[in-house]
Amino acid sequence: MAEAALKTLDTLSCPICLDLLKDPVTIxxxxxxxxxxxxxxxxQDDQKGVYSCPQCRHIFSPRPVLNKNTMLAELAESQRKKRLQAAPAAAVSAAAVSPVGSGGVECDICTGTKQTAVKSCLVCLLxxxxxxxxxxxxxxxxxxxxxxxxxxxxQEKLCCRHxxxxxxxxxxxxxCICLLCVMDExxxxxxxxxxxERDEKQKQLMEAQRESQLRIQQTEKKLQDLRGAMETLRRSAQAAVADNEKIFTELIQSIERRRSEMNELIRAQEKVELSLAEELQKKLEQEIADLRRRDSELKKLLDTEDPINFLQCFQSLSSPPQSAGIPQFPISPLFSLEKLKKAVTEVMEQVEPKLVTFSGGFISSSLTAPSQRVPPGYFHLSQTRDDFLKYACQLTLDPNTANPQLALSGRNKIVTVMHLPRPYPRHPERFDRVQQVLCRESLFGRCYWEVEFNISNGDIAVCYKNINRKGEDSESGFGSNDQSWxxxxxxxRFLFKHNREETAVPVVSNSSRIGVYVDQSAGILCFYSISDTMNxxxxxxxxxxxxxxxGFGVYGYDHFVQICELKYNTDKS
Incomplete structure (x- = not known):
């Protein structure tokens, strides 16, 4: 009986509104x-002049004449009366459902007050x-x-062509394509x-998440070690100040000036050391925050049931972010005043000249130590490629910035111009008109990278993150504003362009590799042609x-730019 009732309900239900037939017609x-x-x-199909059955997709032309099916109308009316008499539980359930709240999905069938949808059907598309x-x-x-x-x-689950x-x-x-696309283009x-494909990509995503979590652990360990060294440095500096105070309070008034100088020198040394360490601390904390945010996005994507949404979001999250190559600055956490103590003990009668000599040596060593940790070539440009490779950084292209005409591959190291636009999702950081793409990593301190290309028309650039992403080349093109070089x-031949001003480059080069060196703090940017030598x-x-x-701009079909893998040394001391 129950099965027969379900069949009757199926027959008398409209496949469009899913309710009992009202003024039923049979096509x-x-x-x-x-x-x-x-x-x-x-x-909705009047302009096309072609009409189809919503269920079987059978096509009619011209539009069929619709006549009321009196038999179905009587059966539907009878069923409707039975529903009213039985006061169905579905009506009570629907009344208990709250209207659609902020951010909710509306039921496509409800009339009047729309209720919150709990499921979507990929066949009915409702x-x-x-x-x-x-x-x-x-x-x-x-x-x-x-x-x-x-x-x-x-609607995004439908093929835009078929x-x-x-x-x-x-x-x-x-x-993603439909079955007709398989037989067509x-x-x-x-x-x-x-x-x-989702199952396959999910495996890759799980591996990417594992690598991300490992990176988080490694970076947290670096941060923990750095904090420990900084705390040791602070304690050592405080102990040095205390020892210095104890020594100089026992001395005669004639050396009071030297005591003050020694305190200032210790504090200056502490300030120099901590300033380097704190700068590195900020970078490590930022990298952890970025990795945690990406891990959260990976987890959210792994929980996505919709394979189409999963695949459309997969590309921008599949490649792990590369380390920014943060330099490591050695910290000397211990201060020693043993030489000072010995000098005071052995030569009390000659305290003044001895302390003058010692403090002079302490000043020299304290003030030169930080500069000794600065990598060679800080105050002058390197001359050989090996000098530059000390500052090699790992860069990857950011899929969220790529113009739809550009395809990324090779773990987001290669950008190629395609004949057909890519189905990238909308993103506020994407270049919508100009065929450009940015790298994911910011350039910290001194950085060097190389690119291979087969282009006869393209840009190799650096820019600020807030460069305009929308509009024509005159607005967002590299070199067309004061935010890009x-x-x-x-x-x-080459041209250099900044803020719409072009400068001819007199050097002619047939090399397919370009090296770029940036020293952000010194304000230096250099471009080199790489072959047997660097020009x-x-x-x-x-x-x-x-x-x-x-950033890179690529304009000819099938032309590409590839970021080269370089061996680099993270300890640039």
């Missing part, structure tokens, strides 16, 4: 709908509240439909189901007021 393919529902559905989703659980014809968490982006459900992934073109490509490649193309001396980011 030529044999399916029945509410008169108002099918009119509204076909009204979202349903608790009451209206029941037919999908009870009616056999709907039980094969794919239900997911309520989503407002159901209006069919996206359920296949093309590995050749790295995009993706014929012969390597394709799998979206669910299978760009070496422009034209065949075998300086252009040098800039300016003042950088914000963190810098490497």
């Amino acid at each position: 030529p393919c044999g399916h029945s709908y509410c008169l108002g529902c099918i009119k509204d559905c076909w009204g 979202s349903f509240c608790e009451a209206h989703i029941q037919p999908h659980y009870e009616i056999p014809a709907y039980k094969k439909h794919k239900l997911v968490e309520a989503s407002v982006n159901l 209006d069919k459900l996206l359920e296949v992934f093309c590995r050749s073109d790295q995009q 993706h014929s012969g490509h390597k394709t799998v189901s979206a669910a299978a 760009s070496l422009i490649h034209r065949g075998s 300086l193309l252009h040098r800039v001396h300016t003042t950088f007021t914000q963190p810098l980011y490497a």
Whole structure:
């Protein structure tokens, strides 16, 4: 009896509104709908002049004449009366559901006050509240439909060309397609189901998350060691001040001036050491924050059930961020005044000249120690490639900034111009008009990197993070504003451009590799042609007021720029 009742309910339900048929009509393919529902559905196709059945997709042209099915109307009215007499529990359940709140998804079937949707159907392409989703659980014809968490982006699950459900992934073109696409423009490509590709990508994402968590642990260990060294430094400095006070309080008034000088020197040494350590501390804390934020995004993506949404978000999170190559500054946490104590004990009668001699030596060693830790070439530019490789940094391209005409590959180390735009999601940091892309990592201190290219028209640039991302080249192009500095490649010749002013580069080079050196604090930017030797193309001396980011502009079809892997030394002391 229950099965027969369900079949009757299935027959008398409109596939569009999922309610009992109202003024039922039967179209030529044999399916029945509410008169108002099918009119509204076909009204959207009036401009095309081609109409189809919402269930079987059978196409009609011209538009069929709709006549009321009196038999179905009588049966539906009878069923409606039975519902009213039985006071169905579904009505009570629907009344208990709260209206849609802020950020919720509306039920597409509710009339009047919209209730909150609990599920979306990938076959019906509709979202349903608790009451209206029941037919999908009870009616056999709907039980094969794919239900997911309520989503407002159901139209994104449709192929923009064929209006069919996206359920296949093309590995050749790295995009989601429908079954008609498989037989059309993706014929012969390597394709799998979206669910299978999600499983494969999920494995990669889990590995990326594991690496991310390992990076967090390693960086936290570095931060812990740094904090320990800083605390030791503070205690040692405090102990040195206390010893110094004890020694000088026993001396005669004639050496009071020397006591004051020694205190100042110890504090100055502490300040120099701590300033270097605190700067490094900020960088390590920022890297941990970035890694934690990315780990949170990875966890959220792993919990995503929708394979299409998963795959569309996968590319921007799949590649782990590279270490910024933060330099390590050695800290000398211990201060010693043993020489001073010995001098006072042995030569009390000659305290004044002895202390003058000692304090002079202490001043010399204290003030020169920090500069000795500065890498060679700080006050003059390096001359050999090995000198520059000491400052090599690891860079990766940021998918969230890439123009849709650009494709990233090789663990986000290669950018290539494509003939067809990539289906990147919308992002406020993306260049929408100019074919440009930025690197993910900021350039800290002194940095050096190299790129390989096959372009005859492109840019190699550095810029501030707040460079304009929207609009034409005159607004957001590298070198077209005061926030970017760009070496422009034209065949075998180069131009340098900043704030719309171009400078001709007299050097002609056929090398396909360019090296870039930046010293942010000194305001130095250099471009080199790399072959058997390094040839300086252009040098800039300016003042950088914000963190810098490497960027590239690529304009010819199939042209590419690749960030080179360089062996680098994180200890640049």
